[in-house]
Amino acid sequence: MTQPTDHRHIRTTIARFLDGETSVAEEKELYNFFRLPDIPADLKQYQPMFNWYASLGDSHDEAAPADIAGTENRASASRVRLLELRPWQWMGIAAMLALLLSVGFIFRSPSIPEEYLAYEGSYIIRDGKKITDLRIVVPEIERTQQLVNESLGEIDMSLRTADSAFDDAVLADEDLSDPMVKDLILSTLEY
Incomplete structure (x- = not known):
């Protein structure tokens, strides 16, 4: 029992x-x-x-029991089978590896930064030679743009100075004691 x-x-x-x-x-x-x-x-x-x-x-x-030793023998047999591939199978493996490496190099290679894409097709002529390399062209364009912006800033400042001088001259010539005349002149000068 x-x-x-x-x-x-x-x-x-x-x-x-x-x-x-x-x-x-x-x-x-x-x-x-x-x-x-x-x-x-x-x-x-x-x-x-x-x-x-x-x-x-x-x-x-x-040593490991017989059952486990048997599985080790099967594992080593499968490893040997890998070496028994036919030549066309090896060619397929080689082609796949070449494709993977190519794709890797394409994505790894230095590409043009996104901010340069707006300048695609731009070029400069220096010493009679046309330069299309965006790494050279873009900084040159940006320097030129900065000079233009500075010039526009100076022109804008000159116009404001001239405007205020003109406004002062107009106001000095008129009799602003009359409120209607003063409102008319000020509304005309505002734009």
């Missing part, structure tokens, strides 16, 4: 082990159970796994 109870306990402990909820003592109990020769048929599927876990705790220098 104790056997079925032990098996039920082992089954619940296996379920807890697979959920990652067992203690070290419970795991050792499972390892010891699966070392026994008379394991129920429905639990035999877990025996290689628990024997492998038990062997990890026994010695780190021991």
Whole structure:
């Protein structure tokens, strides 16, 4: 009667082990159970796994169990298969790598900044030679634009000075004691 109870306990402990909820003592109990020769048929599927876990705790220098060694052999066989590609497959791989490298270099290469795109097609002539390189043309255009803005600022200042002088002269010549005349002149000068 104790056997079925032990098996039920082992089954619940296996379920807890697979959920990652067992203690070290419970795991050792499972390892010891699966070392026994008379394991129920429905639990035999877990025996290689628990024997492998038990062997990890026994010695780190021991060779892996046969099942794990078999998977290593399959992994090395698949690595060898990689080398057995046909020449056209290698050509496809080489073409794909060349395409990826080309795309990488295109996106990596220095491109013209976005602010230069407005100047596309612009050029300057220096010493009789036409220069279309935007890295040279754009700073030259910006310097010229700055000079034009400064000149326009000076012209605007001169016009304001002339305007105020004219306004002062007109106001000085007229008799502004009459409110109607004063309003008429001031409204005419405002624009």
